[in-house]
Amino acid sequence: MLDVSVSYNRYKFLGHEFLTWLWFAIENEQTGLEKTPQEGTTLHIGNRLVLENRNGTRSESITIQGDDAGLEEAVLALKKGAVVTELNLFYKAGEAEWRFTIKAESLHLTSLKCPTTGSAASQEELEGAILEKAYLYGQVFSLVDNLFRQFIGLRVSEKWSRKTVPQMKLWIQGQAS
Numbered sequence: 001m002l003d004v005s006v007s008y009n010r011y012k013f014l015g016h017e018f019l020t021w022l023w024f025a026i027e028n029e030q031t032g033l034e035k036t037p038q039e040g041t042t043l044h045i046g047n048r049l050v051l052e053n054r055n056g057t058r059s060e061s062i063t064i065q066g067d068d069a070g071l072e073e074a075v076l077a078l079k080k081g082a083v084v085t086e087l088n089l090f091y092k093a094g095e096a097e098w099r100f101t102i103k104a105e106s107l108h109l110t111s112l113k114c115p116t117t118g119s120a121a122s123q124e125e126l127e128g129a130i131l132e133k134a135y136l137y138g139q140v141f142s143l144v145d146n147l148f149r150q151f152i153g154l155r156v157s158e159k160w161s162r163k164t165v166p167q168m169k170l171w172i173q174g175q176a177s
Contacts, residue, residue: 015104016083018151046088053082078172
C-alpha cells in the first residue's frame with residue numbers, strides 16, 4: 001500500500017485536470033454533461049477562477065475575479081501551461097441557486113451559498129429548516145460527485161486521449177469545437 005503522501009503527490013494532477021475539463025465541458029458540451037441529478041438544471045462558471053503556472057522553481061498565480069470578468073486571460077494562462085486550481089461555479093435547479101468553489105488540490109468545496117430557507121419560529125419548524133438545509137447541501141455534493149464520476153470514467157477510457165484531449169487543445173487554442 002502506498003504511503004498517503006506518495007499517493008497524494010502522485011495523483012494530485014487529477015484535480016487540476018478535472019477542473020480544466022469541467023470548464024471545457026461547461027463552455028462546449030453543456031448538453032453532454034450527465035452531471036445533474038435532476039432535469040432542468042444549469043451549471044455555469046462563476047465569478048472567480050484561479051490558475052497556477054509552475055516553471056521550475058518559480059510559481060505564478062493568476063486570479064480572474066468579478067461578475068463581468070472575461071476569461072481571455074485565463075485561456076491565455078492555459079496556453080502557457082497553467083493549471084486550474086480553483087473554479088467558482090453557479091448551479092441552478094428550478095428556482096434554487098447555489099454558488100460554490102471547488103479547489104483542485106483536495107476537491108473540497110468552499111464559499112458554498114445555498115438557496116435560502118424559511119425562518120423557523122418553533123422547535124418543529126427548526127427541525128424542518130435544518131433538514132431542508134441539509135438536503136440543499138446534499139444536492140451540491142451529489143452534483144460534484146456525479147461530475148467527478150463522469151470525469152474519471154472518461155479519463156480512464158480511450159476516448160480521453162483519442163477525442164477529449166484534442167478537443168480541449170483546440171478549445172485552449174481558441175478554435176472552439
